[in-house]
Amino acid sequence: MQHDLSTLLVTGFEPFGGDTVNPSELVAAALHGSVVEARGRQARVVAQRLPCAFGDARARLAAAVDEWRPVAVLALGLAAGRAGLTPERVAVNLADARIADNAGGQPADQPVVSQGPAAYFTTLPVKAMVAAMRAAGAPAELSLSAGSFVCNELFYGLMHHLATAGPAACRGGFMHLPLLPAQAAGPAGLRPSVALDLQVAAAAAALQAVLAHEHDIAAAGGSIA
Ligand code: PCA
Numbered sequence: 001m002q003h004d005l006s007t008l009l010v011t012g013f014e015p016f017g018g019d020t021v022n023p024s025e026l027v028a029a030a031l032h033g034s035v036v037e038a039r040g041r042q043a044r045v046v047a048q049r050l051p052c053a054f055g056d057a058r059a060r061l062a063a064a065v066d067e068w069r070p071v072a073v074l075a076l077g078l079a080a081g082r083a084g085l086t087p088e089r090v091a092v093n094l095a096d097a098r099i100a101d102n103a104g105g106q107p108a109d110q111p112v113v114s115q116g117p118a119a120y121f122t123t124l125p126v127k128a129m130v131a132a133m134r135a136a137g138a139p140a141e142l143s144l145s146a147g148s149f150v151c152n153e154l155f156y157g158l159m160h161h162l163a164t165a166g167p168a169a170c171r172g173g174f175m176h177l178p179l180l181p182a183q184a185a186g187p188a189g190l191r192p193s194v195a196l197d198l199q200v201a202a203a204a205a206a207l208q209a210v211l212a213h214e215h216d217i218a219a220a221g222g223s224i225a
Contacts, residue, residue, distance in 0.1 A: 007043060009046050011049070013057070016150070019078075021183065022078050031045045043072075055153075059157075061157065065172075070170055071170060075174045076174070076176075079147070084194065085175060085194070085203070087126040087142060087174070088146040090119050091122070092156065093112050093116045112157060122174070123171040125209060136205040142223075179193040180195070
């Protein structure tokens, strides 16, 4: 891999919770090596697969950030039940797991970083990302909570790393993805899903928005409750 272009680091998770696939690692892998262009800027996507394990995932991401020194990081994960692609606004300093992670870890009511701030806001232009994904024909919406499992821990760990130790000027954030149709075809009852091709196209559009918008667009949004 060349270092001539700037880098967009995109991560995905291995399957967890009894699933055999995770759309986040498939989307990240599909984008690996592609060149994103927007407003005269170019960056090459480097994808990294992460273990679904508290502590381990965020340590590996911090190491990848320090290795690649990307202009931005977009971490991806699955949120079964979401009806579209959902960039997250807030990472909270809380690990509270309803199920065990892939290493058997199941923290209850623990801080991600003791003495860390209660929360971090994303530094990605999430409203511009939502608009770009919708323009690409994909269902997308802002989300206010990444939960309290490994994805939130990764998101919080990423933002803490960028705020305290990582490369200056690197922006970071997290986006949850919906199930794939094949996952929703199981016996667990009807759940929303989005085809892999559309998830990949939407994530590519979101990355373009990241390059195009150093600051988020002014647009009405947010949620009433
Ligand atoms: N989703 C989980 C962890 C890994 C993933 O893809 C979560 O939302 O926390």
